Amino acid sequence: MCLCPGIWWLESGLGFIEAVCFTSGCNLCCPQCQNWRYAFMDVGEPLTPEEAAERMTETKKECGVERIAISGGECTLNRPWLVSFIRLLREQNPIARIHVDTNGTILTEDYIDELVGAGMTDIGIDLKALRTSTFMEMTGLLDEGLATKYLQTAWEAVKYLHDSHPQVFLGIGIPFNEDLISIAEIQEMAERIVSIDPWIQVCVLDYRPEFRRPDLVRPSHWEMLEVHYILRDCGLQSVVCQTERGKIGPAGRLLG
Secondary structure, X not given: OEEEEEEEEEOOOOEEEEEEEEEOOOOOOOOOOOOHHHHHXXXXXXXXXXXXXXXXXXXXXXXXXXXXXXXXXXXXXXXXXXXXXXXXXXXXXXXXXXXXXXXXXXXXXXXXXXXXXXXXXXXXXXXXXXXXXXXXXXXXXXXHHHHHHHHHHHHHHHHHHHHHOOOOXXXXXXXXXXXXXXXXXXXXXHHHHHHHOOOOEEEEEEOOOEOOEOOOOOOOHHHHHHHHHHHXXXXXXXXXXXXXXXXXXXXXXXXX
């Protein structure tokens, strides 16, 4: 797989928090993809798991962090590559947190078990919708049957991770822009997450104009604050909302 290493910088000024690599390719075609350059451009030379692990281990050391994130694109597409990559990262970085960021659409139970066995400690799953029609609009999928399967798999992955691998930190990302998904559906998603566990961390992402949707208007800080309160009122105990002014944290305060 092609891989582009990088780092996350914490906005509060505390420094680097994790080394991150982006894999190319995706099984979705979201018109408003926020990472379309990695998803669709195939930038860079393909690396073996061994080459990728060495590069990310060196990046982690240079940044002085003990966290490695794997994102995309969609990093779960090449299962043997990803499992081998994580296993090598674990061997080379025994105490590091290894975080997989995914849309969850192909995360079957046995795949999740294999990732955990290889050394994954954290996972973030983007739940893009609750209804198939919204999911199809959000992802650009035209096959309703495939869209239904992908959406169901992502939600089932959250439940399975929570029930079967409580030692793995689980976070959920929810994209929000009223041109893409209604607040009512966001609320229904929150209620379903609460039914699994109200303490699952949920991060709501304010989708900006990007890729094939330059017409989108980024949600205002006040819109995101409203979403934050709605999700808290549903019973979610750990909600973070991304806004143009920074992040609204679990207690409703502005971070950054």
